Amino acid sequence: MWNPIEGAPREELEKLQAKRLRDTVERVYHLVPFYKKKFDELGIKPAHINSVNDLKNLPFTTKQDLRDHYPFGLFTVPMDQVVRIHSSSGTTGKPTVVGYTRHDMGVWKEVMARTMSMMNVGPGDVVHNAYGYGLFTGGLGFHYGAEEVGAAVVPSSGGFTKRQLLLMKDFGATVLCSTPSFALHLAEVAKDEGYDLKKDFKIRAGFFGAEPASEGLRSALRDAWGLVYIEAYGLSEIIGPGVASGCPYGNLHVFEDHFIPEVIDTETGEVLPDGQEGELVFTTVTKQALPIIRYRTKDITVLHREPCECGRTITVMESVKGRADDMLIVNGVNVFPSQVEHVLTKLEGITPNYVIVLDKKGVLDKLEVWVEVDDRTFADGIGALETLKTRLQQEMLNDLYINVRVKLVEPKTLERSMGKAKRIIDKREAEGLKS
């Protein structure tokens, strides 16, 4: 354990959280007009916030709020105290911008060091970091964490798969940090290149995040590399990677002395008790440049507060099940597009383009997944394609508990018929409107 607070008695932790929360609330109320206005509208004064329990009275902050105050409108420090700026690409509208003071960078290093310490990564370890370096927080976040614990970092970033494999082998990398899909891609290319993954490489731990991963993908990575799979969870609005980290027992621990988690009903905004599924919300309590009150992540998960076998007492969150925005209800079953994506990725190791089409057949909902066949997945045989289709349908039934009809389509069909980058077509709504 990097920091004893991770295993401290809950009362001690909550006392610390309460103190930090009060400081943060004072800070944003007096320094950010956006928060002052929101607090005033609700009749809340910083003095009303005395414990973590009072958190539920505070207003939410959304991604839209960040965009509305682009670029620096929610910062609580003058720009001469900001030492780092990251930004997420905005596919719709403006990008979101996050800033760090020197103190914030310290917080980030601390939580990333805790992440690395989940597998006792330290001096002597060679950390191969294949997360992208740049505006995305993944690359630099893991970089600082590995340096902080005294490991040797290889900042390889993405791309150049064959060269990465060569360096991993020759430098004797013991830890791999990457997206799970890239780790699988590395494994596949390594096999094609004639490497023996377990003999030629010494990877003992993998820190995987930035995208959802099915259990199938996780066990494929464990088997291929012979590594311990550590899930990394984070989002740039909160700090980047390092918001929560998996432990060797497979529990995802939230570093809640810095980021207090809540789970709410996504419709009503009401706080849900532990064990119930809902939208994850974070309040940062140690950040200076961009503290955030009750940030709605849109991630659907469940919180647990029982101590873990690893000795940590901090809250455990389940792996994110999907996005609040994306949840579909099909014949009464909750379905997330991410689950569909998992199945597609699991079978082919790559994510093909796909679109989910929902329609009505009589009174029943009908779900189709149109999957683009590209040069990588195209097998030159009718039988092989039919088998692929049947397997996908079977896997969807296993994972989603509903019957899905898979249709294999040519590339760009989806764009041509649906407009660009739309993943879900819900014809049920359109018909409802007509009648």
Add this chain to the structure above:
Amino acid sequence: MIRKYGIKQLSIFLENRKGRLLEVTEALKDASINIRALALAESAEFGILRLVVNNPEKARSVLSSSGFTLKEQDVFAVEVPDEPGGFYNVVRILTENDINVDYTYAFVGGGKKAVLIFKVPSEMVEKALDVLSQGGITLVEPMFFYD
């Protein structure tokens, strides 16, 4: 043998959608590519168009940039007399040697000859070429198809 007799076939994934076949052939026509042999396999929803053309490299890049999903496949061709039993002789030799045929298609060449194109599992190609040539079957070199 593969080096000498291997022929590059292009397999193209097609949805069963009106006009799709037209679009492939149009793209090839516009690039002045000549189709020397073709076969279409289909299921209820999709099909695979298999082509041997006079310039596989160019065809590949033209079709790729037109957004078609395709795969280059090694096949081989034999020439038989255009008369009863011509096809039989070839298939018999392959069967006697336990070589499974994934698919085959034929076209009538000039004069009294027919040309047959075969796809067998890749690890079997060398053996197939050996036994056919020993069995007195005429193998066709790629130059017959290419410019």
